């Protein structure tokens with residue numbers, strides 16, 4: 373799948389550049405295709421600590437405690453070894469997608485919050501993708517089926 377990166381805010385669109393960036397509103401001309409926009413583990417079958425600190429992890433709950441009618445909770449954290457949130461090294465944001473279509477960005481400040489986000493979905497099938505952006509180690513992707 374092709375990756376198109378917004379030069380203004382770092383948002384990644386799958387397959388084709390959008391007419392307008394859904395995060396910052398930049399025009400299509402601000403996007404460039406970049407096959408290397410996402411970091412990948414050197415060996416997917418033997419993850420390093422760096423991989424484990426950056427690949428988003430998912431917990432899908434079919435029942436929501438907040439919205440009773442068919443809401444699906446998805447909790448996402450960065451990563452299997454929880455990433456630090458320090459002044460010089462932290463997770464800037466997590467972008468979220470349903471079936472590779474953008475559904476939202478969660479932005480973080482260092483030191484006060486953990487690198488985790490909770491989604492309350494109206495859809496109960498399909499694929500959820502999260503791309504997290506570490507200020508030092510770049511963007512990493514994680515996925516889960518609902």
Ligand SMILES: [Fe+2]
Pocket residue numbers: 426455461462506507508509
């Ligand atoms: Fe990092």
